[in-house]
Amino acid sequence: MIAPAARDALQNWLATQKALQGVSDHTISAYSGDLTEFLTFMTEHKGQSLGLAPLLRITVQDMRGWMAFMRGQDIGSRSLARKLSAVKGFYRYLAEKEGCDPTAVLSARSPKFQRKLPRPLAPDAAQDLIDTIDLQSQTPWVSARDQAVVTLLYGCGLRISEALGLCGRDIPIGPTLRIIGKGRKERVVPVIAPAREAVKKYLELCPYRVEPETPIFRGVRGGALNPRAIQRVVAAVRMQLGLPATATPHAMRHSFATHLLNAGGDLRAIQELLGHASLSTTQAYTAVDTARLMEVYNRAHPKA
Structure with missing residues (x-):
């Protein structure tokens, strides 16, 4: 004992x-x-x-x-x-x-292990997932809610806890959002127009009054939305679209970072957008990009 x-x-x-x-x-x-x-x-x-x-x-x-x-x-x-x-x-x-x-x-040495690389979705698969989520519930405000949350994950690179932690004081959502992330670290993230529109649509349909200190995203009984609800709806869409098991809410955040990097985004800027304390964490996305390039090389090069 x-x-x-x-x-x-x-x-x-x-x-x-x-x-x-x-x-x-x-x-x-x-x-x-x-x-x-x-x-x-x-x-x-x-x-x-x-x-x-x-x-x-x-x-x-x-x-x-x-x-x-x-x-x-x-x-x-x-x-x-x-x-x-x-x-x-x-x-x-x-x-x-x-x-x-x-x-x-x-002084005890940590065992070595190979870090798992992030598993992002392709851009078209990420968009298909967002579009299909809107069809999962027969209750319009619930459909709008789920779509708004996932759009924030992909559009802003938020963790699900950060999206669900948004409160009434954060609305109306403008071009940027102030996020309190892991370790109470604060960062400012840009909000793309589709994400702002998705949240606006949800708030117009939501039957519950949103006060400055209450969460924006609500469960069907009015309490704070449980992350499991978003995980379940993403799992359902994943099966419908034939996406891999790695297509989770957190994969939308990975996709945000990887797609920015592929488009020429600066690694330091992406680190700030994600709220990573260490650049080494963000550098995992360069490994994803390199892995993708090698896959294309090995498949296409005549001497491979």
Whole structure:
């Protein structure tokens, strides 16, 4: 059993991540699961209830034991890297609060893995998906709502949480939108005319009053729209159009970035539009473009 002091330290760290770093509820839940799993292993590994004192004395051998155990549970490299990142973040917090030396934890090497490249849609497929979403509901305002959300994802490169986080104070939507993204990072994104028109059409049909502090996009009962509703309607359209399983709401954001890059967009500018903290994240789209060029080369070159 995890000692109360260790559990309290974990809860305090999670609260700090949410309040100061703007970490999403989904990520907080993942961190909580990863750290609870880690602390449970260390408790059993050490053969004692792991209070703060022994928690701060974890060795390199202890970390190797945990990582070997994870591997034995068929945890893949990507998942293990995520878990290790959470553990390191927690120990940085403990080092700051308790004055301990986190070297044994921070020196643990993250397993190498090949990053998955974004899977964008072709421009015509992205447009077909947006057009077909309008036909999915017999309730006009729901159809307009779903189409407006997906148009924002593709037209502005928004995350679904960012689109659904728009409130009455953001309307009427003009040529730009001020978005608060991951880590409470603020950015300004241009809004193309089709996206503005889609939102305007939805608001004209929406039966619910939109106040400055209430969400623009509503569920059928009037509450905030759940992302699952958009995921379901995109899945239905994907099957109708014969698109791959990678055609998800988030793929519309990938498509936005890739299509801009293909049209000659500047990588730094795209980084700002997407709200990426690191340019290396945005550079994944150059790999997509290179992969596409190599595919064309290998298919078309007479000597290939």
